[in-house]
Amino acid sequence: MRRAPDLDRLTQELFAEIQSDEVPYEDLYETLLQYYQTPINLNAATREELRSLLLLNENQITTLLNHRQANGDLLSVYELQSIEGYDLRTINRILPFVSVQMSGANSSRGTLWQRIAREDNNALYLRYERVLQERQGYTPPTLYQGRPTTRYLGSADKMLIRYRVSHTKDFSVGFSLEKDAGEPIVWNPNNGQFGADYVSAHLLIQERGKLKALALGDYQLQFGQGLLLSSGLAVGKGAETITTLRRSSVGVRAYSSLLENSFFRGGALTYQVAPTVQVTGFVSHKNVDANLQQTQDSLAQYDEFTSGLLYTGFHRTASEIANRHRLAETLGGGNATYTSRDGNLAIGVTGLFTYYGTPILKRPEPYNYFEFSGRENLALSLNYSYVYRNFLLFGETARSSGGGLGTVNGLLASLGSSVDAALLVRHYDSDFHTLYGNAFSENTRNINETGVYIGLKVRPVARWEISAYYDQFRFPWLRYRASAPTDGHDALLRIAYTPTKTSLLYVQLRQRLKPRDLASTDLNNLYPTRALPLPGEQLRQSILVYYNTAPTPQLELRTRMQASRLRDDDGLAWRSGYVLAQDVGYQFNRTLKLTARYAIFDADDYDSRQYVFEQDVLLAVSVPALYGQGTRVYGLAEIRINRSLTLWLRYAETRYRHQDVVGTGLESIQGSLRGEVKAQVRMKF
């Protein structure tokens, strides 16, 4: 019986504070949490799989593999304590995500159907969410200049059905149906709509002799450092300054998340052609959201084009529905990976060809000058990973159509039993186009960036850990909202203290300098004579203090204070935001657990908004952006009705001071309160 993973604490340990609205964090975390749902078998896991946990350093992985080789299979997870480099903190961190099973062949446990039928790790989730107040988008349309105004076409309910049964290194079968708030339920098979707006299903079979993986339906791929193919298993810069730097080459993975655009649909197959060589081939075809436009100019290159893909996954208004699944995307490719017998050296080549049914033509802005345009993109890459004693070298270099190059190379080093260091250098040309890549970068995409990252982790005395990183980056070409080449830096320092097994205290400081165009009024006041509107040196400093303790086994207390301030340029005023949150969790008995939070926030404006992690129903993550003045409260009940049935109920509300409208546009609510309810049922069979 594994301990229930404290995913909240995991997110605290792995992720830095959020500073961007461009990334759908909630779905990203969900992808990661999904990954952690299938525990890794310590007796069968390869070096690469152990790395993908992000919780072990290279030395610990090496000693575990050596222990396995010398003494055979582990008999219990508690045997980890006898392995060099495994302190209690490490063991406690990985315990929820690992298991110890006999490493015999899957077929020894019966046929595939028997194994699926008997598998314990299966669950059907039903989830329902709704904002209680009426939002603008759900009111009857009014007339504006004789035409009805835009409204959402569906109901305000958000619903999700998901089923998955999986066993590590054996199989995974599942499906998901989702309807976002505001999306109508349409049954139109001709248009690929089967009720719910988002439908996904997958079948993945692994380790059948030389057939290492076969995926049908929705799947994801991750090879090398994720420069061409990355499946959301990427944390990037965070409070964990060493292990999250490197991406794990996990290959073909089942897809059961809700990110509506970041998966492949079709088939993928990994085959072992030699004891040390695995080859993967894959094809995918799906229709993605895009805004199609007709060319007005008869001499133009294309009659019809799209100015870019839409990634939100929302299909609520008439125009969103018009853009739904308008762009056919076909892609195919392959990967061949050589792994030495001891697992220390891995070299892989990857190819990816993407073809769009309609050419892509970004808006003619200067910052889009080098962006991808056209119908097709061919990208080829070479990746490597090599362990030498206490050093781990890794990297990937790729070239895309048109000659753009991208490269990312890193080094992780255990410099002693208590010091880890990391170095990562990356360079992505302004015309390097990776449409599914998500390698390490400051930008949300791997384009137009050069940078050097240095990370350090020190455990000076027992129970104390200091982690820090310094990342310097340069953007040689313009970016959205930065109309000149710019450079900046990002630095983080975290001091963590774990006085006991059940408590954690840390202070985290971060500073980021990332230039951004100034508002025209600021520009005129600051530089009345400046001919060129150079971007302002936007500086953001933030602090996070977090304390988590369990005075008794039933009671858990969490306090979180975070504050940040930012300044658009030297000499301009600081704007700041602040949140103080207190959480209480109490496990009444085996049946009922209650968690609640009361938080007070005060942020000057949208730029100084605060993102605060919240506990949510299992497999969901909630990270609301708080700005203005007010309170944020939520309560969550987890009720275990019996062995197979668990119910979660959650109510959350934000109350604002001195505001009579909450939100903007179609999401706006009259009044100063926004409350939402969420319920989820899990059935295990």
Add this chain to the structure above:
Amino acid sequence: MKHCLPQYISTFCFFVIVSGVLPGAGVRAQGNGPGVRGARAAALGNASVALAGEVWSMGNNVAGISEIQRPSVGFYAENRYFSSALNVGALTVALPLGRTTAPDAGGVMQGTEGAAPSLSPAPAPTWARNGVVAFEAQRFGGVLYNETRVGVGYAYRFGQISLGARADMLQISIEGLGSRRMVLGTLGGQIEIVPRRLSFGASLYNLNQAKLASYQDERVPTILKAGLAYRPGSQVLLLVETEKDVERAANFKVGLEYRPVPVLAARLGLASLTEQASAGIGVLAGAFQIDYAAAFQQALGFSQHLSVSKSWGK
């Protein structure tokens, strides 16, 4: 909102002190400051105020020369951004005064023959009985502008504390304007807070605020440096340091040195004010310690540093 800021502004000050990050100011040249000594310090982002026991301590923190046990000489050359007008050359000699009580392999201290050998595996470090004296000559610049400096320093160690002082004769010459000479005084101190694990160093350069010119009351910069050296393990050295010139923004520096084997060292460093990252290697070749460092500044490019030092006798 504004009224609840002070509490965390002060926290930020703490942050800034320990992490060495600040919005960068302009890049500084030598500018009559103490400059860099040794490619080891250069590779460590010049976070060198807590380093000791090498001939380059003469320029980085004069208190550090008190730990030198054998006569040593060092030569250092530096080139910034491939411009010959920014070259630096330095020659340093350090001489221990009086006998060092060298521990022998058995751990038996001199003068205690016949006593039971001590059980500590590592012999206690020793230092010259009457302190260490050092001489240095340094030149910065090219034909149009150059600075020449001749210095003498002395440091003495008692218990866990070292103190040092140094006097410099600094001559500044500008083509067509002639030259000017002045005398500068420098003080330094180092404390081993936790033996062989944590030490602290501070140094004050030009405490007399020597005057360069009456015009605009131009003075040689007065610079105070303070920093920590921390050894989490036998192979790793971490350094943090802050440096404040009276007339410039504060600089924060961090350095990391990794010595997998005794004869080889790899180093990394960062400096916030110049936004400069540096890296280097050091090799112990027989009696010679050879160090090389390269530093990169995003706007100005590469600097290179090379130093060679040698010690004599037992």
